[in-house]
Amino acid sequence: MKAWIVAAAVAAAALPAAAQEAAAPAGEVKVAVPKGAHDYGFAGLMARDNRTDLPPLTLSSGKPVADGVYKLKSGTYYRIDITSDGTAELALSGGDFFRSIWINEIVVNAIEIRPMGVHSIEFDKAGTAQMSFIAIVPGTYTLSIPGSHSETQTATFVIQ
Numbered sequence: 001m002k003a004w005i006v007a008a009a010v011a012a013a014a015l016p017a018a019a020q021e022a023a024a025p026a027g028e029v030k031v032a033v034p035k036g037a038h039d040y041g042f043a044g045l046m047a048r049d050n051r052t053d054l055p056p057l058t059l060s061s062g063k064p065v066a067d068g069v070y071k072l073k074s075g076t077y078y079r080i081d082i083t084s085d086g087t088a089e090l091a092l093s094g095g096d097f098f099r100s101i102w103i104n105e106i107v108v109n110a111i112e113i114r115p116m117g118v119h120s121i122e123f124d125k126a127g128t129a130q131m132s133f134i135a136i137v138p139g140t141y142t143l144s145i146p147g148s149h150s151e152t153q154t155a156t157f158v159i160q
Contacts (some may be wrong), residue, residue, distance in 0.1 A: 061087035066155035086126030093120035097141035
């Protein structure tokens with residue numbers, strides 16, 4: 001192997017993680033790299049230090065579901081709260097997104113659900129569901145309120 005290739009690889013690896021990340025463009029949700037990123041330790045990928053908490057999704061009549069686009073990294077562990085304020089019976093549907101992630105669990109009222117697959121999550125009244133997952137398949141996916149046509153009634157996830 002040529003010496004310059006090895007030197008370039010060593011130089012790139014020496015860059016701090018903060019220098020390798022670009023700032024999130026306007027309209028995108030900035031996701032911080034967890035403190036223990038790539039240092040999986042004894043508990044592996046699912047270790048609490050490796051988990052990134054995402055900004056919550058909100059289900060409310062006439063209000064936006066998300067503040068911007070979620071940029072995710074394939075192979076990274078995430079947790080997100082999905083909250084309904086009870087103003088209407090609302091759901092989030094997105095089979096393509098749910099098939100592109102591995103869901104660790106969905107927690108509702110302190111009940112942990114470990115599903116093999118999900119197509120949608122529906123709220124009949126106010127409440128919060130917390131979902132933890134690992135992003136797997138790169139692509140652009142949306143979760144949307146069924147029957148709605150407004151872009152504000154969707155959450156877009158880009159898995160890189």
